[in-house]
Amino acid sequence: MDFTNLDFDQLFGFGDDTNPLMMLIWIIPIVLFIFYGQRIQLQVTSGEIKKAIKKLELFKNESRSELLSYVNKSMNPKEDPTKKIDRFLDYFTIMPVDMDPNGIVQKVRHIVRAREDFTRNHVKSLSSNTNEFELTKIQTLLEIATSLQMIYKVVNHLFLTAKKQNNYPLILPLQMILPFVMEEAEAIHKAIPAFKLGQPVGDGIGPMVVGKMMLDTKKETVAFQTVMGTTEYDGRQLFLLKAEGPGSTVGRPGDAVEKIVSEHKPDIIIMVDAALKMEGEDSATIAQGFGAAIGGIGTERYQIEAIAVNHAIPIFAIVIKQSVKEAITLMSKEIADKADEVRSQIYEMIHDNTKPGQSVLLIGVGNTLGVPQ
Amino acid sequence: MFSKEKTIVPYTLERCNLCKTEYKRNFKEGDFLFSSTNKCHSCDGMMIVEKIFGEPLEK
Numbered sequence: 001m002d003f004t005n006l007d008f009d010q011l012f013g014f015g016d017d018t019n020p021l022m023m024l025i026w027i028i029p030i031v032l033f034i035f036y037g038q039r040i041q042l043q044v045t046s047g048e049i050k051k052a053i054k055k056l057e058l059f060k061n062e063s064r065s066e067l068l069s070y071v072n073k074s075m076n077p078k079e080d081p082t083k084k085i086d087r088f089l090d091y092f093t094i095m096p097v098d099m100d101p102n103g104i105v106q107k108v109r110h111i112v113r114a115r116e117d118f119t120r121n122h123v124k125s126l127s128s129n130t131n132e133f134e135l136t137k138i139q140t141l142l143e144i145a146t147s148l149q150m151i152y153k154v155v156n157h158l159f160l161t162a163k164k165q166n167n168y169p170l171i172l173p174l175q176m177i178l179p180f181v182m183e184e185a186e187a188i189h190k191a192i193p194a195f196k197l198g199q200p201v202g203d204g205i206g207p208m209v210v211g212k213m214m215l216d217t218k219k220e221t222v223a224f225q226t227v228m229g230t231t232e233y234d235g236r237q238l239f240l241l242k243a244e245g246p247g248s249t250v251g252r253p254g255d256a257v258e259k260i261v262s263e264h265k266p267d268i269i270i271m272v273d274a275a276l277k278m279e280g281e282d283s284a285t286i287a288q289g290f291g292a293a294i295g296g297i298g299t300e301r302y303q304i305e306a307i308a309v310n311h312a313i314p315i316f317a318i319v320i321k322q323s324v325k326e327a328i329t330l331m332s333k334e335i336a337d338k339a340d341e342v343r344s345q346i347y348e349m350i351h352d353n354t355k356p357g358q359s360v361l362l363i364g365v366g367n368t369l370g371v372p373q
Numbered sequence: 374m375f376s377k378e379k380t381i382v383p384y385t386l387e388r389c390n391l392c393k394t395e396y397k398r399n400f401k402e403g404d405f406l407f408s409s410t411n412k413c414h415s416c417d418g419m420m421i422v423e424k425i426f427g428e429p430l431e432k
Binding site for chain 2: 197200212215246336337371
């Protein structure tokens with residue numbers, strides 16, 4: 001095709017012999033897009049967001065019904081728990097004022113723990129015969145249902161506000177964050193079966209590694225839902241710490257570290273945890289570093305860091321990289337296969353950073369569901 | 374468009390504490406890591422749950 005002899009008059013319909021109606025064919029859309037472009041975009045974007053909201057609503061409803069059926073099956077409550085569960089799902093947490101950040105960590109920890117204690121006691125009140133293992137699972141399922149309900153409510157609110165105001169720019173931030181929100185919601189939704197069946201999740205790799213080392217040790221409870229075992233390796237004393245399995249809990253490592261450090265003053269702290277991988281990174285890769293490897297709201301990390309600073313104890317970290325979905329769903333084979341390698345890296349780290357006669361505090365951080373000690 | 378939805382099948386891997394023989398089977402509710410399940414078929418050792426994991430099964 002020869003592009004050198006284009007007739008622009010003919011192309012844009014400016015020629016003498018051009019039908020004026022033909023000109024309108026391309027002028028009308030331009031005028032339409034100038035005046036109504038944003039509204040058209042709003043309609044197109046709305047369609048996509050509506051689909052996502054429908055999916056979120058489905059996740060919310062499914063997680064609620066799964067929770068209810070699990071409570072009825074495992075707790076066999078005397079009264080219908082629906083009303084009570086629905087009330088739990090609507091509970092909210094008001095975070096403390098941060099205008100004056102002094103002491104905010106203690107305030108956040110107090111509020112979060114009060115909520116946890118309240119939920120635990122009220123779940124327990126549904127049936128007094130339920131064992132601790134089932135209670136922790138139900139508590140986690142309740143957290144899942146609450147999170148999915150909250151995600152649905154917030155996304156729906158942002159969407160409806162933009163629609164009500166007929167404001168396209170208002171819907172843009174939602175359109176931008178929606179893929180990330182959906183990824184997280186789908187991961188949370190897919191976590192339900194693992195928590196119902198008591199299977200270890202990807203986040204449980206830290207407790208799995210340390211739990212095996214604790215098998216033949218004498219164990220004691222050092223903080224709420226947190227246990228410690230003591231053993232020896234190559235002339236070094238090891239204090240092994242993890243959440244008390246096989247229930248679904250992360251324990252209270254901050255309180256436990258405070259107690260162990262005040263009583264035994266270990267020379268180094270090693271933390272083993274799952275860490276979020278970056279896009280492009282392979283799952284189940286192991287990385288070593290420095291600092292407190294622990295996720296969550298930040299209160300436990302703050303506590304551990306403060307203790308380490310006060311006692312001048314170096315903190316080493318070993319993390320196993322994984323995606324959000326891998327961290328909260330059934331542990332993948334790739335991650336489970338890395339447990340032995342992580343253990344050998346821990347021994348190497350102990351050997352390289354301590355001398356015989358010194359002591360090490362080793363913490364397996366994460367949810368210990370399906371992982372005893 | 375072309376990605377197949379993968380079903381994740383949960384497995385339990387048992388290992389004999391003496392002869393280290395491994396046996397992979399489907400996960401059963403009540404399986405926990407490090408718990409002893411039954412006697413080893415090839416020696417007098419006990420089979421211990423070594424790993425519980427999911428593997429994809431392509432549809």
